[in-house]
Amino acid sequence: MNLRVLFKSIKFAFRARRRVFTFIVIYAFLIVMVSRGLASPGEWLLWVFAAFVLATLYAILISQSRAKDIAILKCVSWTNADILLVLIGEVVLVSLTAFLIVFQVSVELLGLVAYFQPAFDVGLFTALQGLLAVPAGDLFVTLFVIVVLQLPGLFLAQRRAMLIAPMRALREE
Amino acid sequence: MVKSIIQLEDVNKEYGRGKKTVAALRHINLDIDQGEFVAVVGPSGCGKSTLLHVMAGLEQPTSGRVLLDAVDVTLIGERDLPKLRAQKIGFVFQAFLLIEDLTAYENVEAVLWPSEEITKEKQEQMTLEVLREVDMLERRDHFPRQMSGGEQQRVAIARALVNRPPILFCDEPTGNLDSKIGETIMKYISDLAKSKGMTVVLVTHNESLTKFAQRVLNMKDGAIR
Numbered sequence A: 001m002n003l004r005v006l007f008k009s010i011k012f013a014f015r016a017r018r019r020v021f022t023f024i025v026i027y028a029f030l031i032v033m034v035s036r037g038l039a040s041p042g043e044w045l046l047w048v049f050a051a052f053v054l055a056t057l058y059a060i061l062i063s064q065s066r067a068k069d070i071a072i073l074k075c076v077s078w079t080n081a082d083i084l085l086v087l088i089g090e091v092v093l094v095s096l097t098a099f100l101i102v103f104q105v106s107v108e109l110l111g112l113v114a115y116f117q118p119a120f121d122v123g124l125f126t127a128l129q130g131l132l133a134v135p136a137g138d139l140f141v142t143l144f145v146i147v148v149l150q151l152p153g154l155f156l157a158q159r160r161a162m163l164i165a166p167m168r169a170l171r172e173e
Numbered sequence B: 001m002v003k004s005i006i007q008l009e010d011v012n013k014e015y016g017r018g019k020k021t022v023a024a025l026r027h028i029n030l031d032i033d034q035g036e037f038v039a040v041v042g043p044s045g046c047g048k049s050t051l052l053h054v055m056a057g058l059e060q061p062t063s064g065r066v067l068l069d070a071v072d073v074t075l076i077g078e079r080d081l082p083k084l085r086a087q088k089i090g091f092v093f094q095a096f097l098l099i100e101d102l103t104a105y106e107n108v109e110a111v112l113w114p115s116e117e118i119t120k121e122k123q124e125q126m127t128l129e130v131l132r133e134v135d136m137l138e139r140r141d142h143f144p145r146q147m148s149g150g151e152q153q154r155v156a157i158a159r160a161l162v163n164r165p166p167i168l169f170c171d172e173p174t175g176n177l178d179s180k181i182g183e184t185i186m187k188y189i190s191d192l193a194k195s196k197g198m199t200v201v202l203v204t205h206n207e208s209l210t211k212f213a214q215r216v217l218n219m220k221d222g223a224i225r
Helices: A003-014 A017-039 A044-065 A067-075 A080-116 A123-132 A136-163 A167-171 B048-055 B081-088 B104-109 B120-133 B149-161 B179-196 B207-212
Strands: B004-015 B022-033 B037-041 B063-068 B089-093 B167-171 B199-204 B215-220
Touching: A003 A017, A003 A080, A017 A044, A017 A080, A017 A136, A044 A067, A044 A080, A044 A136, A067 A080, A067 A167, A080 A123, A080 A136, A167 B048, B004 B048, B004 B199, B022 B048, B022 B199, B037 B048, B037 B207, B048 B063, B048 B167, B048 B199, B081 B089, B089 B149, B104 B120, B104 B149, B120 B149, B149 B179, B167 B179, B179 B199, B179 B207, B199 B207
Parallel strands: B037 B199, B037 B215, B089 B167, B167 B199
Antiparallel strands: B004 B022, B004 B063
């Protein structure tokens, strides 16, 4: 794997701010819900399925919205393997950032409850903790699940990207 | 003896099927020497751009052979074509085709990113050098939307030249520029090609640009006259 292309792809992904920020928020919500789903036997399948659908749609959305850029990169000699790293770069950026946000929020809420509980009424923090915080074990399992669920989507997105001919960039002139 | 770097042998290109078949290229035979500057002129729709795309391996001919530096492009699979493009070809397009989310510097350097043989430092050095050559060093951190058409085209030229290809294909490079800037851009291309001994194939409908070429090919109805 060409790490230089991967790191540059992450930087490149960050330039599509609106899409990336939107999906970071969606993924953070998804991580919380999948973590809860995994903890309750009746719901896990539903949330895992929802995560699968979203991850797949997101990967396809990236390949679609980057179609012209992909065609240009192919014109200047990028291979399909290099193009796959563009897709992976954005997915890595979004998944890891969402994971870190949920992790940070969980740690902060836990800290706030523990710190203020002896002296004050921490009802609000406890409610938020119940709503947003995820236990460490569940969080790491969820990250693993999300990464695995991302793979079919990336595969599909790469298939779509492979079909983008360099000529497409020229036709859109 | 000067060797041929581009050879086309009885190249035909057709679009569509059956009664709707349109012949874009008809029996093209062509030899272009190393270091030669060739202009292909003709009216819109005569097949000039198709000829360029076929030469560059962007489109496969329906029949015939295309050899770039003795390598038959028609026999190379999709997997190996990018490597050939990286080693032998630079492109300059009418619409610049810069990536909007990358700066001028990144647009040029992006050509080199996949190359694991060239170190990061060397990539940076090559990029800065070629941006200096096209006089765009000062604007390297600007995005395409922050640049004029002429500046964008100079970045596109830098991108085409950064990997020092022996062949430069230019498809209406001045088509989106006013005539004065167009002349300047053509002079850049001509001077850079001369100084580096590059082969240039220029496709244009603007006959005034043929003064930069050593040989002019006139195309009509998919054939060279």
